[in-house]
Amino acid sequence: MPSAELSSWNNGPAKTAILDFVARVTSEGGPDHVPPADRIATFDNDGTLWCEQPLQVQFSFAQHRLNDMVARDPSLAERQPFKAYVEKDMAAIKAAGMRGLFEVGAAVHAGMTEEAFDRMARDWLAEAKHAGLGRLFTDLVYVPQLELVAYLQKHGFQIFIVSGGGIDLMRAFSEEVYKIPRHHVIGSSVKTRFEIQDGIGQLVKLPELNSFDDREVKPCNIGLHIGRRPILAFGNSDGDLAMLRYTKTGPGPRLALLLHHDDGTREFAYDREFRLSPLAEALDNAPQYGIDIVSMKRDWAEVFAP
Template sequence: MDERACKPRLRARLAGLLLAFVAAFASPVALVAADAPADILPSWNDGEAKNEIVDFVTRVTSEGSADFVAPAERIAVFDNDGTLWTEQPNYFQGMFAIDRVKAMAPEHPEWKDKEPFASLLKGDMAGVAAAGEKGIVELVMATHAGMTTDAFTKTVTDWFATARHPRFDRPYNEITFLPMRELLDYLRASGFKTYIVSGGGIEFMRPMTEQMYGIPPEQVVGSSITTKYELDGDAPVLMREPKIDFIDDGAGKPVGINTFIGRRPIFAAGNSDGDYEMLRWVTAGSGPRFGMIVHHTDGEREWAYDRQSPVGKLDKAMTEAEQRNWLLVDMKNDWRKIYAFDK
């Protein structure tokens, strides 16, 4: 019975994600644009990417086809940040945490003298980064733990109702990729069960995924802190504790898929090296499999970044995409529209 102390590697992984978040504030990204029509997947330009998707779906849904897959096994998993919605200039959940620190600051006068809160309240992200792993985990826990699950859900819902994306000045639920929402619809119409498998917080995503993507809470897999059943008077509540439970990123994604879904999906979509192991796990199964990577190539309509980006770094997965037969979607050339509000 292995009883080694809790989860140092989880903490390190979380801190890695969060340090990337902080670093991103100091590193701008660049670039370009294009356009064309369609009918199924209407926001996708006609071409190889769209053809490959339609061909795969046709094969696995055609009874009698050698590649036919029973509906129960038609499981599709999607990363969220950078795959279903934008992750620039930084992870939206990080923006939420910053807004929460600011909103909670009046009740925490001690934060004025305590790092990394003091730096954050002054807008000094380099100072936040200097607090390192420990400081960043403290920020997360201060804003995500210490309340009931119901209270946290309300906070998240309220934030989404009022917060606006800094570049587009629109609610975050509009900063989702229309072609990916069409793909989710298309897969569901073809008998697929669609899941989110994201490094983001499971309870941060769940209040919004149904309205954003048509994905119900029970089909959202994400990172989590622990919760504890308690009685508040005679009323049972679940308290969110300042303790990491699971980090659903990198090699954690196949683990999360296995834990939550219990079968191997046949379709996976991601956009970064955090999705590499998920893509490997899904596409290594027997029978027809589909892996795709959203490559952020459109600096005009969205952002352009890959191997050097602190947020959403895409390096190893891109290098191996061809050899592993993963579709590399070129946002700029394959997507007619990126957001629903694009002309």
């Protein structure tokens, strides 16, 4: 395999496993050959494709929208769950978990059309920066993962994002940043209502959760939206474990990868203590389940683009 392949990945078991797997499933006439139509790969987003610390980007986006709403209606700041976010009560926010975060997002974006939401998300992403690292959130994508996505696409894989994050926020940047089509994004969603506004059919967001795309819901949504079991899946938390096991336990060649954030120098070191999206069960049982661990510290030559 040319040395230029996956150049930001260090030589080691993880890189070897990826290269060997792709070589096997794309080898015409080989015993493990997989037709292109079945070469489905699914990636989690937060913590797998871009930085999720100290809180997922969805939090900052919902906070931005909430601040605008409180400016117009200060009484919101006295009502839960908004009060916790206005006061940045991290204990309450973390206690509510990712589902609580998304439910707040559903409430603050209710009444918007999907087109208006997309414009607002794009405008926000063009300027929004990580408070600690001082860079645009869209600059804090992992270079090794961008290489891996491009490498898989080059070899006939169809790449899907399957994330607990909001589907519409991810669709606002997936094509430009990841080169993954927006219709290949599966995420948490709110219910919508069809309306005619000024003669134009619109989908209007409702303040009600439709699907919280985490844990066992991920395989269900893969079946619903893709209709094929992935042969490769990549995650970073217990929320991805069901997707990894759904992938790994299918027939034929399979590869399930789990990113361990163990590099506190170049990014952040965390796993089971991150209450919003912990990594404990998947980490402890990875060998038993046949999941390959990817160490950010050991396996990645770089994390973010310079």
